[in-house]
Amino acid sequence: MNSKPSDRFPIGRTxxxxxxxxxECLASHPDxxxxxxxxxxxxxxxxxRASERLAYRLHAxxxxxxxxxxxxxxxxxxxxxxxxxxxxxxxxxxxxxPMAERSELRRIVExxxxxxxxxxxxxxxLARDLVAGARVVSIGVDDSPAPAGDRDRADPGRAGPFGxxxxxxxxxAYIYFTSGxxxxxxxVYDSHRNVLHNVRRYTNNLGLCAQDxxxxxxxxxxxxxxxxxxxxxxxxxxxxxxxxxADGIDSAAQWLRTQRITVYxxxxxxxxxxxxxxxxxxLRCVRLEGDRASSHDFAVFRRSCPPGxxxxxxLGATECGLVSQWIGRGDDxxxxxxLPIGRATADVTLEVLADDGTPAACGEIGELFxxxxxxxxxxxxxxxxxAAAFEADALDPTLRRYRSxxxxxWSADGELIHLGRRSLTVKWRGRWxxxxxxxxxxxxxxxxxxxxxxxxxxERGDAWIVAYLVPAAGAAPALDDLRRRVAARMPGCxxxxxxxxxxxxxxxxxxxxxxxxxxxxxxxxxxxxxxxxALEALLxxxxxxxxxxxxxxxxxxxxELGGDSLSAMRVLSRIDAAIGxxxxxxxxxxxxxxxxxxxxxxxxxxxxxxxxxTI
Numbered sequence: 080m081n082s083k084p085s086d087r088f089p090i091g092r093t094x095x096x097x098x099x100x101x102x103e104c105l106a107s108h109p110d111x112x113x114x115x116x117x118x119x120x121x122x123x124x125x126x127x128r129a130s131e132r133l134a135y136r137l138h139a140x141x142x143x144x145x146x147x148x149x150x151x152x153x154x155x156x157x158x159x160x161x162x163x164x165x166x167x168x169x170x171x172x173x174x175x176x177p178m179a180e181r182s183e184l185r186r187i188v189e190x191x192x193x194x195x196x197x198x199x200x201x202x203x204x205l206a207r208d209l210v211a212g213a214r215v216v217s218i219g220v221d222d223s224p225a226p227a228g229d230r231d232r233a234d235p236g237r238a239g240p241f242g243x244x245x246x247x248x249x250x251x252a253y254i255y256f257t258s259g260x261x262x263x264x265x266x267v268y269d270s271h272r273n274v275l276h277n278v279r280r281y282t283n284n285l286g287l288c289a290q291d292x293x294x295x296x297x298x299x300x301x302x303x304x305x306x307x308x309x310x311x312x313x314x315x316x317x318x319x320x321x322x323x324x325a326d327g328i329d330s331a332a333q334w335l336r337t338q339r340i341t342v343y344x345x346x347x348x349x350x351x352x353x354x355x356x357x358x359x360x361x362l363r364c365v366r367l368e369g370d371r372a373s374s375h376d377f378a379v380f381r382r383s384c385p386p387g388x389x390x391x392x393x394l395g396a397t398e399c400g401l402v403s404q405w406i407g408r409g410d411d412x413x414x415x416x417x418l419p420i421g422r423a424t425a426d427v428t429l430e431v432l433a434d435d436g437t438p439a440a441c442g443e444i445g446e447l448f449x450x451x452x453x454x455x456x457x458x459x460x461x462x463x464x465x466a467a468a469f470e471a472d473a474l475d476p477t478l479r480r481y482r483s484x485x486x487x488x489w490s491a492d493g494e495l496i497h498l499g500r501r502s503l504t505v506k507w508r509g510r511w512x513x514x515x516x517x518x519x520x521x522x523x524x525x526x527x528x529x530x531x532x533x534x535x536x537x538e539r540g541d542a543w544i545v546a547y548l549v550p551a552a553g554a555a556p557a558l559d560d561l562r563r564r565v566a567a568r569m570p571g572c573x574x575x576x577x578x579x580x581x582x583x584x585x586x587x588x589x590x591x592x593x594x595x596x597x598x599x600x601x602x603x604x605x606x607x608x609x610x611x612x613a614l615e616a617l618l619x620x621x622x623x624x625x626x627x628x629x630x631x632x633x634x635x636x637x638x639e640l641g642g643d644s645l646s647a648m649r650v651l652s653r654i655d656a657a658i659g660x661x662x663x664x665x666x667x668x669x670x671x672x673x674x675x676x677x678x679x680x681x682x683x684x685x686x687x688x689x690x691x692x693t694i
Contacts, residue, residue, distance in 0.1 A: 088282035093275040096246040098167045100275060100313045108289055108315040115338050116320040119156030133164035140214040142194045147254055149196035150174040150299060151206050154322040157218040158299045161197040171251040174300040177202045184209055187256045187264050190460060248272035254459050255302040255397050257511060266459035267397040274309060276453040277400035280424040281310045284404050285364050285391060289315030293342045294335055296321060302397040303369055307344050324664055328352050328648040346370045348508055348645055355379045366391045370506055371497060372418045381409045394420040394497055398455045399481050402427050403495050419494035427451045431487050446501050447485040454481050507534050507542060508645050512572055520568050521546055524561045526554030531583055533593055545599045546574035549583060562639040575627055575641035615677045621653045622673060636671035
């Protein structure tokens with residue numbers, strides 16, 4: 080059920096830069112909280128001064144005006160300060176994942192061409208390693224006044240401190256690079272105007288206001304952070320950053336409960352882990368994006384959220400921002416299966432087209448095309464990719480059209496239903512997975528005649544990467560070898576479910592019929608080595624349950640078993656609840672086996688033994 084959006088963010092407020100809009104909020108709400116994080120809590124005046132001071136430090140080091148600046152930070156107050164500082168300095172920011180492989184980071188840096196970097200102190204050496212001769216500015220939260228020569232404090236609406244050219248609505252705001260599993264990364268870049276239009280859509284659809292507190296769970300290098308961050312600080316509201324990867328799911332959930340967030344935003348899987356446990360008494364809105372949401376998620380929402388709260392399920396992309404949104408309430412009747420993604424948002428026209436380019440009839444499947452004046456500017460330094468995805472509109476020269484690659488259909492009541500990607504590229508837990516590349520990796524393994532990869536949901540609504548394998552004649556798939564092969568070539572894409580079939584089902588055209596593939600059941604990870612004690616057995620049971628496998632070899636690395644950052648947080652939360660030992664998330668990657676993890680638990684217990692410990 081959709082309600083008519085209000086106009087809390089008028090169209091006239093989009094013809095300016097992000098810092099200029101922030102200055103309006105500063106003038107109206109100088110003492111309201113802007114950022115509430117564990118590494119710093121800032122009101123609007125403090126955020127303004129801290130970001131301005133950082134912008135001055137960048138400017139003082141020199142460099143080319145308008146050139147990109149790297150952002151190496153985990154989520155928190157300092158990341159927010161640095162983001163705003165880059166924009167005040169007239170620089171587009173390029174957020175990177177400091178934990179990613181160096182080779183991937185170097186590819187991105189080569190494409191982006193930055194000459195400076197903002198970095199948390201622990202990532203400064205990484206920044207210098209990535210950009211030879213880079214101007215590196217350490218990120219801190221500092222409320223002291225900016226040096227002489229900063230903006231006229233009597234004129235808080237003026238952007239461009241320290242004599243810099245003020246960014247305009249047309250200036251480039253950011254470059255977000257995809258986290259693809261294979262190939263060369265591509266960076267989507269966009270203008271200040273388009274960011275403000277996207278904020279306008281969220282603001283008016285969800286009624287965002289200065290009294291709201293918005294969760295900020297996405298890491299800075301995910302473009303999903305844009306709407307939560309700017310949806311807050313460009314409306315006089317507060318953003319509440321927290322990093323579940325570093326803090327753990329339970330700790331992150333408790334922080335968000337304590338801060339009484341009113342708007343929650345994440346992928347469905349993380350929503351189930353955090354909000355699904357209840358206790359969010361101030362919550363009025365849940366936003367689900369980044370992966371397909373189902374009726375199971377709506378049941379969790381209905382059970383866990385306060386009366387009167389709404390669930391917003393939408394579709395968006397870095398290339399186009401939010402394009403559709405469905406608003407559901409607890410007393411709505413929801414059909415089993417995927418939740419609708421609703422109707423087009425403001426300033427957007429959606430078309431579902433058949434293969435011949437004609438509009439698909441109601442109920443027919445087609446590809447989604449987005450028409451708007453406010454699409455992303457394109458792919459950074461890749462005119463070929465830009466031309467393939469974006470085109471001038473044939474009817475209106477002021478519009479452009481984006482080919483989304485999403486398969487959709489219209490329902491009888493005019494709602495859009497999302498059916499997945501046209502290509503074999505799917506989004507799983509915030510990461511793009513190239514299924515074709517994964518299938519090629521699997522099929523190249525010993526003893527494999529053919530392979531298909533897919534993402535499937537289980538009865539709990541959890542999504543898993545599934546590998547369907549056809550053995551070569553007289554051979555038996557060696558799953559341990561295949562896990563190691565995928566982990567080495569496509570980190571983060573190791574299947575969690577393995578299904579051996581005699582043949583792959585085909586449709587009438589001779590193509591593989593993915594819908595006819597059997598549902599996956601639990602998979603035996605590998606022959607389980609005999610455990611030495613009760614602790615190894617307990618950890619093996621936790622790993623087995625979280626990863627959905629029958630048994631776990633205590634010497635098989637976590638990533639090779641299909642573990643990822645979300646399942647790592649689940650494992651650590653379960654260990655803390657069962658044993659009372661809080662482990663760092665890095666343990667599952669630095670000490671990646673049950674045997675090594677058990678050794679670390681014993682060390683911690685010996686250093687601080689609980690009463691009557693039997694470990």
